[in-house]
Amino acid sequence: MFIAQIFFRGSLEKGEKVEYIVHKHPNVVQKQMMKEMILSVLVPFIFYTIFPMGFMKWIFVAWMFIGILKIIYLCIDWYYDAWLITNRGIILSQWQGFFNKEWSRVEYQTVEEVSFAVKGFFPTILNYGELTIARFGSKPTVIKKAMNPKKAAKIIIEAQSNFMNDKSRRDVQSLKNILSEMIQTHP
Secondary structure (H helix, E strand, O other): HHHHHHOOOOHHOOOOEEEEEEOOOOOOHHHHHHHHHHHHHHHHHHHHHOOOOOOHHHHHHHHHHHHHHHHHHHHHHHOOOOOEOOOOOEEEEEEEEOOOOOEEEEEEHEEEEEEEEEOOOHHHHHEEEEEEEEEEOEEEEEEEEEEEEHHHHHHHHHHHHHHHHHHHHHHHHHHHHHHHHHHEEEE
């Protein structure tokens, strides 16, 4: 999770740690990635090997370079479209391009239910499905084609439980401190 701490540091609060990242299954971008590989890398490479002359060579090299940049862009887009399960809540990250990133936070105390569904042959074999968080007073939040939805749901429930236990301990300690101050100041 060290790499996640670096890549997602802009969305984390001080002292917040990433416990797990829920990504969409790579199958989601596979078709687009294969199309880019064929049209933007393989086709220019073939033309480059057939016509390695002068000016045309540089056109094919530029074409391949742009194709490689598109593939890198797809990979970054896939990586940043994720749910970050942290020790304080769940951060929903949406990457719309280099200059358009959106984050929203789901606090653990607002989570009512975490569920997942894996439907179909390929989702069962490749272990991806729909992960849903039901919250008090708002619409459910859903990530479709999430990798390892069962594991993600389990980790969210564990992180929520740990957070709520820590919060209860802090609240009890605060209440004890307030009561002890009241007893000491009362004549």
